[in-house]
Amino acid sequence: MPASIPHDTLVANLSRHISLSEDELALFCARLRPHKVKRKEFLLRQGEIARDSAFVVSGCMKAYATDTNGFEHILRFATPGWWVSDLSSFITKRQSQLAVEAVRDTQLLLLSRSDQLELFDKIPKLERYFRILMENALVTTQMRLMDNMTLTARERYQRFCRMYPELVNEIPLKLIASFIGVTPEFLSRIRAAK
Amino acid sequence: MPASIPHDTLVANLSRHISLSEDELALFCARLRPHKVKRKEFLLRQGEIARDSAFVVSGCMKAYATDTNGFEHILRFATPGWWVSDLSSFITKRQSQLAVEAVRDTQLLLLSRSDQLELFDKIPKLERYFRILMENALVTTQMRLMDNMTLTARERYQRFCRMYPELVNEIPLKLIASFIGVTPEFLSRIRAAK
DNA sequence: CCGATTTCTTGAACTGGGTCAATGGAATCA
DNA sequence: TGATTCCATTGACCCAGTTCAAGAAATCGG
Numbered sequence: 530m531p532a533s534i535p536h537d538t539l540v541a542n543l544s545r546h547i548s549l550s551e552d553e554l555a556l557f558c559a560r561l562r563p564h565k566v567k568r569k570e571f572l573l574r575q576g577e578i579a580r581d582s583a584f585v586v587s588g589c590m591k592a593y594a595t596d597t598n599g600f601e602h603i604l605r606f607a608t609p610g611w612w613v614s615d616l617s618s619f620i621t622k623r624q625s626q627l628a629v630e631a632v633r634d635t636q637l638l639l640l641s642r643s644d645q646l647e648l649f650d651k652i653p654k655l656e657r658y659f660r661i662l663m664e665n666a667l668v669t670t671q672m673r674l675m676d677n678m679t680l681t682a683r684e685r686y687q688r689f690c691r692m693y694p695e696l697v698n699e700i701p702l703k704l705i706a707s708f709i710g711v712t713p714e715f716l717s718r719i720r721a722a723k
Numbered sequence: 724m725p726a727s728i729p730h731d732t733l734v735a736n737l738s739r740h741i742s743l744s745e746d747e748l749a750l751f752c753a754r755l756r757p758h759k760v761k762r763k764e765f766l767l768r769q770g771e772i773a774r775d776s777a778f779v780v781s782g783c784m785k786a787y788a789t790d791t792n793g794f795e796h797i798l799r800f801a802t803p804g805w806w807v808s809d810l811s812s813f814i815t816k817r818q819s820q821l822a823v824e825a826v827r828d829t830q831l832l833l834l835s836r837s838d839q840l841e842l843f844d845k846i847p848k849l850e851r852y853f854r855i856l857m858e859n860a861l862v863t864t865q866m867r868l869m870d871n872m873t874l875t876a877r878e879r880y881q882r883f884c885r886m887y888p889e890l891v892n893e894i895p896l897k898l899i900a901s902f903i904g905v906t907p908e909f910l911s912r913i914r915a916a917k
Numbered sequence: 918c919c920g921a922t923t924t925c926t927t928g929a930a931c932t933g934g935g936t937c938a939a940t941g942g943a944a945t946c947a
Numbered sequence: 948t949g950a951t952t953c954c955a956t957t958g959a960c961c962c963a964g965t966t967c968a969a970g971a972a973a974t975c976g977g
Contacts, residue, residue, distance in 0.1 A: 594869050602869060602872045604865060604868065604869060616865065617866070620858055620862065626866075653847040653850070656850055657850060660853060663857035663858050663861055664857050665814075670861060670865055671798060671811070671864055673868060674798065674868045675788050675798060677872070677904075678796045678904045679790040679796055
């Protein structure tokens with residue numbers, strides 16, 4: 530039984546944190562559903578219920594909220610090796626505040642919450658994997674929050690360039706602006722003043 | 724062997740998410756070290772290593788960073804029932820960016836990272852408890868980040884009043900200002916314009 | 918390869934919130 | 948109880964970042 534390519538990416542990621550037996554791995558992979566989205570297609574729309582969490586195999590997704598004036602605010606980008614969803618909706622099954630949309634053609638592996646919880650009972654080490662992921666995501670999000678409170682727009686842009694070098698020249702500037710929390714016009718000026 | 728009062732607070736919190744046997748509970752409680760801090764005393768200073776995570780039994784702590792101009796930015800308040808530390812330092816054992824300080828006299832239960840990890844091996848359900856805590860903390864922090872990006876200072880103040888009604892009239896305004904990300908002067912004007 | 922859409926830039930006027938400074942009020946502690 | 952420190956308010960001015968508008972450049976779907 531040959532392992533499929535997309536799963537390998539995830540298995541590599543897993544094994545950086547835990548080690549599973551062949552059986553456990555098979556059990557886990559059996560619950561993952563490969564899924565492709567084209568640029569501008571949605572994995573989740575604002576107001577829907579987030580059934581799945583998605584592991585990005587290739588491509589890039591964005592998770593964002595739309596404010597009362599219709600402006601998008603990007604909570605995060607998900608590049609290969611990251612999981613993405615509206616965590617709040619995924620956990621509580623309430624309507625999502627976020628939309629999750631492909632920035633470019635993207636390959637995903639989907640895992641439903643119910644499958645995830647079942648797997649936690651069968652494979653405690655898998656719960657460890659996600660516990661570690663949550664810890665790391667929390668650290669990242671806390672740092673981002675502090676950055677937003679302490680840094681200027683220019684400094685946030687510079688930090689973005691260091692954190693996501695693979696995205697800087699690959700995605701529209703307006704997305705970067707929406708991530709660091711400024712208008713596209715102002716980001717344009719920041720770059721001009723370089 | 725009578726259970727001590729502070730531990731009961733934590734046990735009540737635990738049992739909202741998982742159920743442990745007598746033995747497991749005893750094993751867990753044995754690793755918790757009661758600790759008291761007076762107002763303005765530190766649990767952790769910027770630059771130290773966060774040995775412990777702390778459960779707040781009573782009182783109130785603040786976790787904050789000091790920027791290059793010497794201004795404090797409060798990442799979060801921890802009121803009874805919440806855990807607090809510099810998570811990044813607690814996990815990685817690197818120097819903390821945050822300080823954790825008592826806003827008022829506070830009773831804590833301390834748990835070291837090494838004890839925590841040992842307990843995860845002995846009591847898988849405890850790892851579940853912390854996995855759930857991390858999930859919830861991540862949801863909260865993500866919402867806060869979005870609020871900072873989408874709301875005005877006045878709206879953030881109103882939201883603070885709804886989220887922390889028990890703190891609004893109990894802590895200095897400048898702490899609230901530092902949490903919602905404005906100067907004390909501007910918060911004063913927001914309230915005046917009511 | 919072309920038309921349509923989306924993206925990027927620049928200018929000018931504007932505003933939410935910051936800075937600095939001064940004053941009076943409230944805790945805290947000897 | 949008085950001294951000391953910390954806290955809240957207010958005024959006058961300032962600035963980082965926004966808004967609106969309008970072209971130019973790049974990209975994309977067919």
